[in-house]
Amino acid sequence: MKTLLLGLITIHYSGDSQEVARRLLTVTRKSYPVFKKLFAADHDLSLDIYWADRKDWPNVPLCRHRQNYGMPHMTQGANHSHAVILPAANLDMPEALSSIVKPLLDPRQLTAAEARNLRRWLGLKSNLSDEGLLKYLSSQKFYVDYLVEIVLVHEVMHDFCFEFGIPENYGRDGRQAWWLFEGLAQWSVLWVQRSLGNDKWAGLHELLYRWMYRTGKDDKGNVSPIEYANYAWFHGALVEMFCELEECQGKKYGPEVLRHVLQSMRGREYLTDGEVVTLFSRAAGEDLSPWFRERWLPVSR
């Protein structure tokens, strides 16, 4: 693989992907100071970003999921070598990625305003049919953009979390809520893109994940009740939560909670549900426990 190096950031890329490699470097370089500020980081960390073609997977160090080309758990934080491993979607479509995202996207679920915005943000004609939109969302171009602008930032957030001692424990062991760990990474995409003035990607991310949450489909495309904790729930719930809270508490609320949560989680093994509710309530300046009890806690694991 070839490399592009800038300070602490190394992009490892495959074959003819120089153009994408430059984009990966630009997004990582711009996001880095936003993350440092978010974590009040007292030291730097080096980041290795891999844009790896299928044939390069066996050479990627420490990749536990090389058999599953695409998405699952693309960060390597356990040994403090921070690596984000993305599938080189400009060379080969990652089936794992499309199997997760495609079934979740149904333009018929959008409001008229959302449908207009989505077409505008994607640079598509306003009168493009739903079928045309779906075709675009299944295209290679969309997946490259999506990986560079959204997934990369999400995974870099995981690396910062590993570096600064934010517990990873998933809800399956009955302790740390999975939605919180994944949700923080999802929310950070929104925050980073907003901070960089990329309204298009911030808006698109918000729309995609609130839409995913609302349609309540699992990763096979089966409709399931919104109260069912599935992929959409784990990845969309916190975005939905923060956006709802911002709608009543103001735009500052999201990042304020994020900073509170990160500070309180640092070095901890896990946070209990009660502690999460207290943190959110403190940032909101009001008791949010009824709202949590009704909307989130029953299905948060």
Ligand SMILES: [Zn+2]
């Ligand atoms: Zn994640």
